Amino acid sequence: MSAKPVSKGDAIDFNIETMTVEQGLHLIEQERVQPLLTYLRTGVFENRNNMTFMKAYSVVVQFGDQQQHSVKLYVYYKQVIHGYCTEAMSQLSQLSGEELLAALAQLWEKNTILVFWMQRVFQYLDRFFTKSSTEYPDLFRAALQCFTDTVYTKVKVKCVAAMVDVVNRERDGHEINQDVLRLLVEMLCTVGDSGPKVVKQKEGDRNSADRLLWQSQSRGLYKEDFEKKLLAATNDYYKSKVAGWMAAYSCPVFLQEIQRRLEDEESRLSRYLDSSSEKDLKAVVQGELILQTAKELVEMTTGAHSMFVNKRYEELKLMYRIFRREPSMLPHIISVMEPYIEQRCSAIVEDQQMIDNPPTYTERVLELKNEVDNMVATCFESDTGFQKGRNKGLEAVLNKDTRCAKYLALFSDLQLKKGLKGRNEDEVQVLVNQVVGLFAHLKDKDIFLDIYKSALSRRLLNKLSVSNDAEDCFITKLKVECGQQAIQKLASMFTDMALSDQLQEEYMRASHHGSPGGVTHEVRVLQTNAWPEKADDAPVVLCPEMLTCIRAYENFYHAKHNGRKLRWIYNMGHLEIKCHGLSRQHLLVVSTYQCLALMLFNGRQEVTLREIVEATKLPEEECKRQVMSLTVSRHKVLMHDGSGKDLALDAKLEVNNGFTSEKIKVQVSLIKKEEKATETTTLAEAPVERKHVIDAAIVRIMKSRNRLEHNALLEEVFRQCTLFKPQPTQIKSQIEHLIEREFLKRDEKNRHAYVYLP
Incomplete structure (x- = not known):
């Protein structure tokens, strides 16, 4: 509602100087109040201009600074x-239900208009x-108190x-009139307030109509009169609904509801x-819909x-989103997820077919790990609790024995030798x-690193790696996971x-x-402690060609590094x-020991196994294995006069002049040692170094603490042994050894405590 503005030069045509306060109130009644009340009753505003407002306002200004007159204006x-309000209340008293709400909302809205325009006239007070x-x-406040006493309390x-x-x-x-409820909520938030006021606001965009609303x-x-009853009714409503849904709905349908x-x-x-109800209303609703139903x-x-089981990930995602509102309910899902992951993992690692096929075993475990990782990420938004549950489920099965650590190391070796061939950088990274x-x-982890180190040494020395970048990537990732010290030897x-x-480049420039001697050779100089392979201590007799190469390289090396x-x-x-001498010229790739045996045939047509052993000084069993590898059907470079697979010491050997192969370059594989036929599928043994690691941890801890009780020492050792999980009995045994070696002693006052001996 707006008034017609007063034109420039218009005069207020009444003599306020000679007017009494009663006359002034009569003027206000006639010029401003009655037209306003008529508008509220009929919707028609008569005499709508600013002149009436100015007259009424002038009367208030004239008498508003005089105490006795101000009281009269205030009372009016x-x-x-x-x-x-009294007039409107006579109509409200007969109504109930939604009719009452509609009429009361309308009265509140009209009363707001009345108060706003009346306050503008009397604001001088x-x-x-x-x-x-x-x-x-x-x-x-006075106007609001009138409404409260006359209407609201009744x-x-x-x-x-x-x-x-x-x-x-x-x-x-059901459809309801939301505008009515919004007005009544405004009313409830205003009545009883200590500092209310009515303001004019735009609704929506700039061109929309003004709206009057109360601010409190x-x-x-x-909260006192309405919110408490609403919350109680809400609790009862959802309690009764949940009972019916639980009997009629499946879990996914219930979650959607x-x-x-x-x-x-x-x-x-x-x-x-009102927004202030958000916390309490959500607590009541979620209490009945989630807290009482989640389990x-x-x-x-x-x-x-x-x-x-059925991989209904959208339903799991919905369950998580709902339960996340009440975080204490999430463990119910985790308590189901953990045994599910354990069951899936056990189905792989306990399957004998998988155990007998290490690459497939590892691939299946990796697939499962990738699947549950994606599930935790997509369904549960990588929630920390679900990550811990996933880890617990996997580790409970994978760490029952050392097989997974061993198979994973063998799988890594296979991939770095063959599996990564032809893959791009992103696929390698994945x-x-x-x-x-x-x-x-x-x-x-130490078992994995031990096997990985042996495999890496073979890949490096035999140049079997598919990609040096992939090798570097692997080492970098392992360094992040278990620290620089753990991979120090790999880096070396x-x-x-x-x-x-x-x-070698410098040697080639000699x-x-x-x-x-016309023999091209390549030498690798390795640090003694960095490589897992140990030197064969057998006093092998080399052929002259090899000796020439060895002397030449030693002279070159000692010239560079004295001592x-x-x-x-x-x-x-x-x-x-x-x-x-063969029917077709071939290049044979053989071991050093096989070469020594073959070189004997340069001077003789026939050689016995005994003569090879005597000439090369190789141990008998190793010599037999090396020579027999040259007599098998696939690479039958030598023939012998014996029968069967075994080779006697007196067996005569000669070159198979009819040997031929599709390839010019023939790789002669060694027969594996007898007890190693099933070594791939057996469990790996714990490295001997574990004892030294535990000893070092105990000494390091005790040196810094001087005195420590047994249980506290165990906890510290568990924390420091990151590459494996030592057993308490194992730690206790090493403590006893350290006491015997006088690194520690028992506390005389407390036998359950230890003292460091400097």
Whole structure:
């Protein structure tokens, strides 16, 4: 509602100087109040211009700074509002239910208009009269008190009950008048407030109409009179609904109903309820819909277990989103997820077919790990509790024995030798991340590293790696996972290879160009403690060609590094021999020991196994294995006069002149040692180094603490042994050894405590 502006030059045509206060109030009544009341009753505003406002306002200014006249103006202001509310109340008293709510909302809206325009006329009183008075509240408070006394206190019981009923009707799917409830909520938030006022606001965009609304400092009587009853009714409503849904719905349907109801309540808060109710309303709704149902929902036949087994990830995602509102309910899902993952993992690691096929075993475990990782990420948003549950489920099965650690190391070796061939950088990165991710779950990390180190040494020395970048990536990831110290020897192996390449380049620049006696050879200089392979101590007799090469390299090396000693490891070497006497020229790739045996045939047509042993000084069993590898059907370079697979010492051997192969270059494989036929599928033994690691940890801890009780020492050792999980009995045994070696002693006052001996 707006008034017609006064034109420039218009005069106020009344003599305020000679006017009495009664005459002034009569003028206000006629010029301003009655047209305003008529508008509220009929919707028609007569005499709508600013002149009437200016006349009325001038009267208030004229008399408002005089105490006796100010009281009369103030009383008149209250009488107008009281009279309007009294008149309206006579109609409200006969109504109930939604009719009462609609009529009361309309009265509140019209009363707001009345108060706003009356306060504008009488606002001068707030500047001087009410401001310094404790007896007379400001105009807005006085008007609100009139409404409260005349209307609200008489209808609040019926009004609140009707509002609660209407909210429940909407919950049941009925259409309601939301504008009515919004106005009544505003009313409840305003009545009883200590500092209310009416302001004019735009609704929506700039071109929309103005709206008058109350602003309050507190929430008035909203919480006391309405919110308590709403919360109680909400609790009863959902309690009765849940009982019916539980009997009629499956778990997924129940979850969808819960989600719909939660969204509905959130929408209700934004549409007409006061925002201060959000916390308490959500607590009541979620208490009945989630807290009281979560365990039963999870345990339904269509609940969490069924969702996991049937991979219903959307349903799990919905369950998590709902339960996340009450975090204490999430463990119910986790308690189902853990045994599910254990069961899936056990089905792989306890399957004998998988155990007999290490690559397939590892691939299946990696696939499962990838699957549950994706499930935790997509369904449970990588929640920490679910990550711990996943880890617990996997580790409970994978760490029952050392097989997974061993198989993972063998799988890594296979991939770095063959499996990564032809893959791009991203695919290599993915595989490395998967392997290292599974490695992180293993408690026997030292077993993995021990086998991985042996395999890495063979790959490096035999140049079997598919990609140096992949090798570097693997080492980097392992370093992040278990620290620099754990992979120090692995890094040293790469350093040795790089230094050996430099030495070889320099060696090739010598006068013989790296081929003394016409034999081209390549030497790798390795640090003794960095490589897992040990030198064969057998006093092997080398052929002259090899001796020439060895002397040449030793002279070159000692010229560069005075005082260093080279120890030759013949059992780790291999050679390429060109064969001229065969029906077709071949290049044989053989071990050093096989080469020594074959070189004997350069001077003789026939040689016995005994003669080979005597000439080379190889141990009998090893010599037999090396020579027999040359007599098998696939690479039958030598023939013998014996029968069967065994080779006697007196068996005569001669070159198979009819030997031929599709390939010019023939790799002669060694027969594996007898007891190693099943070594791939057996469990790995714990490395001997574990005892030294435990000893070092105990000494390190006790040196820093000086005195420590037994249980506290155990906890510290557990924390420091990151590559494996030592058993308490194992730690206790090492403590006893350290006491015997006088590193520690028992405390004389407390036999359960230890003292460090410097």
